[in-house]
Amino acid sequence: MRALLLCLLALLACSSRAEELPSWAEEALRAAEPFQVPKGAAVWTLLDRTRITREQDGSWLRSRQVVHRVLQQRGGASAASFTLDGAPDSSRIESLRGWHRRADGGVQSLDHKQVTTFGELGSGPLHLRTRTVAGFEQVGRGDILVFESLEREANYFSVTVAAVLGDNPVHVRRFELVQQAQDQIVIQPVSFEPWGLKAIRKPGVLEILDVPARANEALSPDDFLAFPYVILGYRGGDGDPMASWDAMARWYAAKFRACAETRGGLSAAEFPESLSLAAKSLADKISYRQVYLTSARGWEPLAGAEVERRAYGDCKDMVAYLAYRLDKLGLDLNPALTHINSGYDPSPEEPVQPNAFNHVIAAIPLAHSLGFAAEVERDGRRWLLHDPTDRYTPLGQLGLQLRGRTLMICDDAGAHWVTLPDSAVQSIRLDLHLRGRIDADHGLEGTLQLAEHGDAIGLRTLLGEGSLNDLLARLREQLALPGVVDLEPKLPNLDSQGVLTLECAVVWPSFLRRNAGGLKLPAAVTGGGYIKLETMEARQQPVWIPATTPTRWRLELDLPFPLKAIEDRWQWQDALSQLSWQAQPGRTFICDFSHERRRLHFGPNDRLAGLEAWYDYVDKYARFLINATCFF
């Protein structure tokens, strides 16, 4: 409440009106004058300056100064607003000021009525983070927008990370850290070289000139850590988790134990039964919910007993609950940090920073192998890896989200880095068998049988969550099945191997579609329709090609007329993908088709190779579609 009051007073303080821009903004305008305006940009940020001072109590004062020039009318709305993200327990806006100089020369200063703070309320994580937006209206071409803010922050770690590329090109991007007597400051640019960024370094200052805007391109990396960024902050003393990966691992092992209220230093497991019981208890009782009422909850789990009371928790809470259960049995558990849900993968070679990980799983020390697939060995020790968040994957195996991922197992000795072998992760596949009769209007009536291996598209999880409707919706989404297709399911079955089978009656209007003077099979079966890319020369970003689910189709169709394609067989196999098509033409059309594309990343220096690989794939697919899946 006190923080909110202070924040309000600070915002009220900014209601004075001014007739001219502050001198630092005028200076930035003058400095940019000799330079050419970036081509095609709607807004040019002339200055984006961040200055950080560490206070006696360890908190940071972060000041920011921004100057935008609106080059095109369409850029007015984005230049007009300035955003500050915060949280009530870890940040406070000390002041926020803004000026809008219109093209005709009139200057308006920011009024407190033009400032709004929103909570982030959605269906996902529940947290108290806020977003404060200051904005001017009626901003247009030729206008200058200036913002200045001062925030006080209580950072969880001694360093933080700032992305460099944004929506607008930036003439001068400047980071400054004020050095007090005992401080050891950190300003570390990462991945600048492949992007050709020009940086000037001085003591306590990193200035980057002519930063390009981040282009809107297909197949671009889905994580900001794949782009240039800067690590900023102050080295802590002994025990600073950011000193090294080993230091971070030691710190987290101790922090986790303290929060989860477990003892540590216990025995390695010798028998599978107790582990199975603990994992089953967790899967039965604890649901995944992310409720963060403090910023520290991003790293700190709840005590195991509290997780049990709540019967919910996030990934680290679930691992804490498992640790709590095993602790009662005298068994040890180490937290293992990793990164999921994006293409980024952490590495011990990268500089230490707090955004490398976004997920925690359990590494259970083993006295010897218990025969589980998800066992790993490192530094002379053996662990069983288990991801409690993935509650429908049985103990001993890991789910798709961890395929090929790198983990940092944390214990008192330091970091144990492990890259998961494919054998530790459940193999995935989707088998589909479509049988039926095509009528004169090209509609299909028949049955679709599917077998999902390894929760390939998440059907097993959705079945566990109790909703057949959600399961069908996921199936439609994954197959890009037209909504007009009616699916009438029978009850699904899950066998002891975790294979889910389901049979649906299918009514599929316009199953065969007129195309190229003939007919074609639907894209839901054959795939295709791939993204076309911009011209190769202009490509800015690395090329990250996502994987597809390995899928096998068998079609058995009775037709009122025979189907015959140009080719009955088609296949290829290369580093990116494999495809096999084998058809038996006629009035009873039978076909076996399989396709799989693997994940491939091409870095900033391999952009052209990435584009070539994608073009080659799209081209091959187009040839396959016209030659094998169209009937004349």
Place this chain on the structure above:
Amino acid sequence: MISVLVLFLCFGEIAYGTPIPAADWQYGAELRSADAIVLDDRTRFFEKTIARYRKVRVLSERGKAAVEFVDLTGTARKLEGRVVDIHGEQTAFGQRSDLVEILTYKAGGDTEKVRLLVPPGLTRNCIVELAWEIPAEGAIPLGRDEYFQAVAEPWHVRSKSFSFSALRNHPGWSLGKLRLVSQPFWTSANDRHFRLERSGGRQTVTYLDLPGRAAFPFGNDWRYDGRHYVQVVKTFPDFGLRTRDFWKDVCRNYVRPYLFDFEFKPSPEYRAWVEQLKAERAGDSVGAMGQLLRAFRARLASTRMPRWDQRLGSTESEVDPAKRIVAAFQRGYGDSFELNQLFYHLALDVGQPFVLVFPSSTEQWPFEPESRQPFYFNYNYPLFGVKQGDALVLFTPERYAYSPGHVPARFEGLEAMVVDPRAGWQPSFTVLSASGAASNRIVTQYQTELQADFGYSLSLERSATGAYAAAYRQAYYGLPPAERDEALAASWRDLGVFALTEASVAGVDDLDAVITEKIGLRVEKRPLVVSSYAFHPFPNSVRPLVSPHSWPPGRDQDLFLDFARQHTDINTIVVPEGWRLSGVNDWHRANAVGQVEVQAVQEGRRVTVRRELTLSRHRFGRAEERQLKAFLAWVDEAFEQTIAFALPQASP
């Protein structure tokens, strides 16, 4: 009666430690696929509080959503509750950590928060009881103008009741000399699902055995069978008792004196403008209204949709509405309120015949005169109607994207109140007509020259009317001409590798003109190794409808599409010598929902491909769902359809 009394005595208190009755565990055995069942939900309205009690059976992981993250509003207090799992284990809740307070927004002096309940101890087979209350005045939550609760939920409801006591007047709510009181309103059904009881000065409505709500595509949250809701609203207690008299009093004693006929002291410039407009009046009433609206928009800019070269300032300097519209005229622009008011006075002063039309919309519950809710309509934003025979031609002065005679489709085909200001403000009720497919057209003319190396040059001209023109105008009006062209070019650049030779937009600044887009491009295409060459004749065409992913069975409501429409695409293609159009390309399908037709004809080196799509209406009965799905399948097919050419010899 005894059981009801006991129920009330226990109300708002959780009987911790007592077992859940067996009947609650046994209820709904036939609802085996349900994720949750609302066993009991009771809301009691008092002068100063609204108390709520819920008992919910959770039957699956997904069903936990029936009791998790429940928005209790930021003012909720006295929360208590318990989770009892199937084995009888009880977890009580109400701790601070179980109720998360989240800021919704803070702006100026206003702060709004919500409180979300995250109950501990939930299992996949449990019963949850919870109770809380929120502060109110006159049974309306503090700071709100009304209370609203939809009765049906995504889950099956066994019983949901609302209990009201007699409510008092609230002097603080007066509007000038008009008194206001709060009044409950509920939808009812004369069947076994509904019960009304009166006892001890309270009346209680109960809804029983309501099936779970499914989300239907093209559905409407407000208009379906069994759409029940309960409200407490403010109303005028001194207005006529009969419905007709009540609305007459609303229009004559509230809307007219308070919202429209305030003293307006126009400037000499305004008077001169009125005289000029009177002199220029021509044509019938509808034509004259269109002419008046064009003149109005030419003179006054809108802060809601300023043209790129109109740098408008703030409109908030005056509070008095009469002074606001005088100021708006003087400065040459206004916000929606000011523009509507000014147009109202202008039309009266010029002598233009019109009626004020207060519409309901698809984003609002249906209007029922008998509900006597005086604040149902947003009186500040009426449509203006001009009679043409039996029809009413509608105008929306402040929505500059809409040409005269067009209004947003969310008002079409729905209930409305009509008032003639020149005929004593006597209200009448009507259903507005809906525009036909021909009103909302997109026509795209392509010209293509295909080359033997599979490259081609293509140009197109696209024109839009009605709702499409409004959407285009909204997107382009604020941009300078060069940026409009650039925006159009950008929408094409993402499609693939080609060189744009032209991108231009016309007809935007004239608020009455047909908007056209022109594109020219050239493609250097890599050949495919096939014996024929397939070509998509209508690249980047505007898709009339996107087929939804899911169509749950058991539809219980009409289908609401935004507007009827017609799409015509024609490509005239010149092909190299010897190329022949392959196979059969022509087809035509039609049903009550619409029709799709594709034709391709070759004459020498000229091939003409034509695709015509018509969605006949914007609203369909639930029985027409299958026909709409068939239509959507045809649309998909027509949009994917390529044509192919047999080549004189195998391609390189």
